[in-house]
Amino acid sequence: MKPEELRERIAQAAPWWHSIELAPGIVTPGRKTPEILAGEVAAMRLDALDLRDKSVIDIGAWDGFFSFEAERRGAASVLAFDHFVWSLDLAKASAYRTDCQERGVPVEPLEAVPGLWCPDTLPGKRGFDLACEARGSRVGWRVGDLMTADPEALGRFDVAFYLGVLYHLRNPLDGLTRLAAITREVAIVETHAILIPGREDRALCEFFDDSALNDDASNWWVPNEKALVGLCRAAGFRKVECVSEKPAEPTPRERNLSQRLRNKKYRKPRDPIYYRAIVHAWK
Ligand SMILES: C[S@@+](CC[C@H](N)C(=O)[O-])C[C@H]1O[C@@H](n2cnc3c(N)ncnc32)[C@H](O)[C@@H]1O
Structure with a gap:
């Protein structure tokens, strides 16, 4: 061409x-810029997994x-x-x-x-x-939709990417169970996540019944790290490694999101921090 x-x-x-x-020098104008995507690839720790x-x-x-x-x-x-x-x-x-x-x-x-x-x-x-x-x-x-697809017909895959999908599901445990059924070795799960300072020891998910999270009515559940790990285990993954950094400080993008949510209706004494969590979930 x-x-x-x-x-x-x-x-x-x-x-x-x-x-x-x-093509050399011709890059599509994605909402996720090359810099954002490079950061996401690094955060996924793909180098630790040999995809060859x-x-x-x-x-x-x-x-x-x-x-x-x-x-x-x-x-x-x-x-x-x-x-x-x-x-x-x-x-x-x-x-x-x-x-x-x-x-x-x-x-x-x-x-x-x-x-x-x-x-x-x-x-x-x-x-x-x-x-x-x-x-x-x-x-x-x-x-296809993994929530309705026949896992037998889909087959099994050594590695499954599940990036930015979990919080779109009405039933995240079912979604992860279906993910485990088609994963042979490891799934990389990347998701919106919440950290509630002082509540890290509890497995918690925040539910959004409206489009408050990123003006997207298809965003439902946001787990904290303990809930994410627990959900993956309950779904049938044997070992779950959290590879993302816990946010000491929210990134500017997430600070903006937290602020907007607080302005709408989430005025809480403990300010939740929203961030992106990533796990390697092993079969
Ligand atoms: C935030 S995008 C993530 C795209 C890509 N994986 C990434 O990380 O850049 C969410 C993806 O999940 C898919 N998806 C699957 N089930 C969905 C659902 N019920 N509602 C919304 N999106 C859904 C969308 O079609 C979309 O490709």
Whole structure:
């Protein structure tokens, strides 16, 4: 593909979630910048796991950055698996969310907003498809929801990425149980997390019954570290290693989130700290 054609097709596939290099010097304009993604890859401690010759599934792959990263690290096969954002018209969804924010009204579940949910045409998968084509990638894909997929039909994978998915589930323990069923060696689980100073010894999850967490009505449960580890164990993982740093100080992004939540309704004597937690959950 000529660079001009590639640039035009990148623009047509917007908005992008991931910044992915599709040709030398041509990077998609993802909401997650190359710097954010480099930090996330480092935080996942992928270097501690040898992906060479492994089968990998990337659940909630979206534009596929982490799938391509697994391929780059020598995985024998990579399956990008998603359904939710792939079924959305993301440009319209983004315009809808901005409009709600400007009008100060709650953001409704996107799949219920007329004109946004298109599971037959998968407009939200165009970015992933273009990235595969331009990179000449061998990453495979399947449309599906792990909560309803048949684990037998899906098969088992040496390594499972479960990045940014857990808090979208109504039933996180069921989701992790399904994850354990398809994982042969290790799953990397990355999630929104909460730290309540003085309450680290209790396994706690905060429930969001509205779109207060990032203006996203599909965000439900936010565990603390003890709950995350306990959920993974209860789901069938033998050993769970927390590889993320506990936040002494919230990052600016998370401080902003905590502040916004407090302003809405979460005025508490002990200020919770929101951050991203990552575990390696071993079978
Ligand atoms: C925050 S994005 C994370 C994307 C990517 N894994 C990353 O870390 O950059 C959440 C992903 O989970 C998927 N997902 C799965 N089930 C979902 C659900 N019930 N609601 C919302 N998103 C869901 C979305 O389609 C999306 O790809």
